[in-house]
Amino acid sequence: MRNDNKITRKRQPVVFSFLLLANLALLALTGCQNDSDSGGSSEADAPPEIGALTLKRLPAQNAFTARWETAGAAPSGLSYELVYNESGTAPAAEASGYPAADREYTVSGGLTGGATYHVWVRSVLESARGPWSAEKSIKLLRDETGITFRIELFDQTRFGVVQNDTVRVILPVNTPAPWLFSPRLSLAEGAALASGSPASGAEQDFSDPANPVRYTVIAENGREQIYTVDMSIGDESGMEILWNTALPDLEGPLMLSRSGEENRSFITTVYEKCTWYVDGLLKGSNTSYRLRAVDYPAGTHFLTLNAYVRYGVDLVPWSGELVFTVTD
Incomplete structure (x- = not known):
């Protein structure tokens, strides 16, 4: 016997499946784009x-x-x-x-x-x-304007002491006037004398303190420094300093041997604000100074003491110089 109650299944359209997949892909792409736009720094924000x-x-x-x-x-x-x-x-x-x-x-x-x-x-x-x-x-260009000042006097080379913008030169008491000298100048590396400044080796008259000789030095970077030469007769008593009492008294010129590594110590209780120079270069600023032969080449050198002597309540500037010779 034939059964007429047969159920007929309807096939779903294929188009719906494709649309569903396309929507899912679009949602995923949109989500990635949003994450890229809001998630920290992209290449555009770097x-x-x-x-x-x-x-x-x-x-x-x-x-x-x-x-x-x-x-x-x-x-x-x-x-x-x-x-x-x-x-x-x-x-x-x-x-x-x-x-x-x-x-x-x-x-x-x-x-x-x-x-x-x-x-x-x-x-x-x-x-x-x-x-x-x-x-x-x-x-960078160099900023130094250093100067070394030397004159020849009585067959010896004497150095000026540079203090800030002043070159102080101490002459022996028997130096005749006028003080005509041809200073030899050495400048810091890269520095040069300004146009119009006296040349190194050119004779100048240093006798008139009211009309001092000035040298203008220009550093490599263009900075200028003017040095005024202050030349004067030294104290007649010479270098009034006290030797370290542990050393023997000196007789005649001071001689130091490099091979013997000889030293001499200077102590002064008379002067204040002491500054010690050797050949124009600052070496110390105390009331004592230790001179070591090994620090200097063989030859003649000049030890200069610039200080102040107290007279009552006043401090009077004083300078003295001592010649010493270093041997090998």
């Missing part, structure tokens, strides 16, 4: 790299200015960091630098004239830091 970096010395100073450009557009809130050193060692990625709000930074203070400095810069955007730039270096 700080731009540093492009051209230039360094320029500041005139008459131990200082320089760094200027730079970014390789791309500078977004709002962008700042910078700068690192410099003498070693040339590149900074690590995690290293911090000097902060700079603009694309310019002046480095000054604690720099050495004649030294070479290496510089790197990077950009900073919020907490993200860009890579350090390529290294750029600059050599």
